Amino acid sequence: MATINLKTREIEAKIVYYGCGRGGKTTNLEYIYKTYKKQVTGDMVSITTEGDRTLFFDFLPIGLSKIRGFDVKIQLYTVPGQVQYSSTRKLVLKEVDGLVFVADSLKVRREKNMMSLKDMQKNLKEYGLSIFKMPLVLQYNKRDLANEGFPMLSIEQLDHDLNRQLKVPTFPASALKGEGVGVTLKECLKLTLKSLKKQFQEG
Amino acid sequence: MNEGVALSGSLSFLSLGDLLQLFGSNGSTGVLRVYSSHSPEPGVIYLKKGNPVNAFAGSQTGTEALFALFGWIEGEFQFTIQEITEEKIITKGRMELILDGLRKLDDGEVEKLGSVASDTEVSDIAASDEGGPLIKGPLVDYMYIVDEEEYSDGQEIVREKKHGNWIWVVVQGVVQVLKDTPDGPIEVVRLTDGSFIGSMATFTVNGNIRSATNIAIGNVSLGVLDTQRLFTDFSNLTQGFRRFLLSLDRRLREVTDRVVEVRGRRISLDAWVKGRKPAIRQGKPEKRLFMITEGNATVVRYTENGYIPLARLDRGDFFVVYRFSILGTNRIRHPSLPLPI
Numbered sequence A: 001m002a003t004i005n006l007k008t009r010e011i012e013a014k015i016v017y018y019g020c021g022r023g024g025k026t027t028n029l030e031y032i033y034k035t036y037k038k039q040v041t042g043d044m045v046s047i048t049t050e051g052d053r054t055l056f057f058d059f060l061p062i063g064l065s066k067i068r069g070f071d072v073k074i075q076l077y078t079v080p081g082q083v084q085y086s087s088t089r090k091l092v093l094k095e096v097d098g099l100v101f102v103a104d105s106l107k108v109r110r111e112k113n114m115m116s117l118k119d120m121q122k123n124l125k126e127y128g129l130s131i132f133k134m135p136l137v138l139q140y141n142k143r144d145l146a147n148e149g150f151p152m153l154s155i156e157q158l159d160h161d162l163n164r165q166l167k168v169p170t171f172p173a174s175a176l177k178g179e180g181v182g183v184t185l186k187e188c189l190k191l192t193l194k195s196l197k198k199q200f201q202e203g
Numbered sequence B: 001m002n003e004g005v006a007l008s009g010s011l012s013f014l015s016l017g018d019l020l021q022l023f024g025s026n027g028s029t030g031v032l033r034v035y036s037s038h039s040p041e042p043g044v045i046y047l048k049k050g051n052p053v054n055a056f057a058g059s060q061t062g063t064e065a066l067f068a069l070f071g072w073i074e075g076e077f078q079f080t081i082q083e084i085t086e087e088k089i090i091t092k093g094r095m096e097l098i099l100d101g102l103r104k105l106d107d108g109e110v111e112k113l114g115s116v117a118s119d120t121e122v123s124d125i126a127a128s129d130e131g132g133p134l135i136k137g138p139l140v141d142y143m144y145i146v147d148e149e150e151y152s153d154g155q156e157i158v159r160e161k162k163h164g165n166w167i168w169v170v171v172q173g174v175v176q177v178l179k180d181t182p183d184g185p186i187e188v189v190r191l192t193d194g195s196f197i198g199s200m201a202t203f204t205v206n207g208n209i210r211s212a213t214n215i216a217i218g219n220v221s222l223g224v225l226d227t228q229r230l231f232t233d234f235s236n237l238t239q240g241f242r243r244f245l246l247s248l249d250r251r252l253r254e255v256t257d258r259v260v261e262v263r264g265r266r267i268s269l270d271a272w273v274k275g276r277k278p279a280i281r282q283g284k285p286e287k288r289l290f291m292i293t294e295g296n297a298t299v300v301r302y303t304e305n306g307y308i309p310l311a312r313l314d315r316g317d318f319f320v321v322y323r324f325s326i327l328g329t330n331r332i333r334h335p336s337l338p339l340p341i
Helices: A025-035 A086-093 A106-124 A145-147 A155-160 A183-200 B017-028 B063-070 B094-107 B227-234 B239-263
Strands: A003-005 A010-018 A040-051 A052-059 A071-076 A098-104 A136-141 A170-172 B003-012 B028-034 B043-048 B051-057 B076-081 B145-151 B156-158 B168-179 B184-191 B213-225 B297-303 B306-313
Touching: A010 A025, A010 A183, A025 A040, A025 A052, A025 A098, A025 A136, A025 A183, A040 B094, A052 B094, A071 A183, A086 B017, A098 A155, A098 A183, A106 A155, A106 B017, A136 A155, A136 A183, A155 A170, A170 A183, A170 B051, A183 B168, B017 B028, B017 B076, B017 B094, B017 B168, B028 B094, B043 B063, B051 B063, B051 B094, B145 B168, B168 B239, B184 B239, B184 B306, B213 B227, B227 B239, B239 B306
Parallel strands: A010 A071, A010 A098, A098 A136, A136 A170
Antiparallel strands: A003 A010, A040 A052, A052 A071, B003 B076, B028 B043, B028 B076, B043 B051, B145 B213, B156 B213, B168 B184, B168 B213, B297 B306
8 A cells, every 4th residue: 555645645555576586577677767767766776686686766757647636656666575674575565565576488497487477476465455456567677688599488478477377468578688678667666546436436 | 791781682683783783773882792512712893983993703803704603593692881992993884794794704705604494484475464365377488488378268279079189288277188989078177277288199290189188167267378489498318308208198197087987887897907917015015117028918907996007108118117206295195016928
């Protein structure tokens, strides 16, 4: 549930990028930060956590309608996957409004993807949230590596592994090149806003 | 002192990270004091327009002190609205301080004060509340899987007495294991997700003769294991341990054969116990590992309905109250009662 800031008349919602280490969560956020600079308010916070970095910045989506006269500000986060970062994860996942799960298309990361998704479900459950009810999109990242001859998981395989039960929107992407990053975020924003409007009993 | 208190409460309910976010979005100016029974002095954080400008914790000041306060996970807090004349010592942004503070706490760079409440265990989510598990099948190590195969209902996967060295893992579905008997096939067991088809005998020089027939019940997907890779792993084990594993494998075959004989009532207990002395008795503590260097032994289990023969052991076989089961969650009482001649 998003927080309402009465001082700034903003609704602050939170979208978290989840996924296994080095799968491309931070690359997604870095690309968004760079490309949509005008919509970013404030600096990007980058904390080095083992195996990956934890990123955070505020984002003002344009073209999103107001909710009950309030502007919507989105906080974008990545979450450290490693088990030991429970305090960090707790803060990041607390009151999360939307999720992007970034899956690694490399064949060798197949098990890691599945474990990470299960882990996400477990962590959400700790805050009484159900993965089946959250605004969630899947991104199949690193599609470009197919051209370099790496053994890849096919889209069908990834769907089969990760999206059989969830049945949420999925997007192929190459975060490093920026491909698919925008559409992933857009879809997640759309779903998140829809869910927020429902929470605020509007529309 | 209570006059200016705007908010107070328990840190275990609202953590420092939560508080700083709250004051941040509120743009609050004032002093946040945190009290812990493990520190004689309270920790103090000065906030200006929602941002921490300075902090004190024991002998520490500034950013260092603020980070240290993230370790105060138990205690009380009190926020007082007042004008702040403190110099801005802390320059980092609010969110960076919060995320880095928590990171330091998680990395053990910041000491936790007080008893550490263990994280609440989340019950098994394998069967989630909404329509089945999120991810079907076991989380097998796909590094070992070279291919996946699909079988439809009634299709035969392996046939008893045929040669074959492949090992599969059941990714999804049910596989029926059948043994041939003069009275027709009987079902030994049904395997589901995460079970293996095949045996360690695959790694022996002679290769493997299938000990049972496996048939798919409904649609089954199997992962074909990389036997070459498994063999490499296997051959890196010590010779003693390899022999031990193969002995266990033989024992499983033996027990399965007995089940079939018992079912067909073609077994006489006399041959199993007569003239033999017990070496290990069921239920007695036994820590030694035996290898049969000469002769043979039988394993029988005593039940309410009398003795049940389980396996015949020969030269090179092992017996021991081995507790692999300790590694897992199931603990079983070992039934072993070998009777050497």
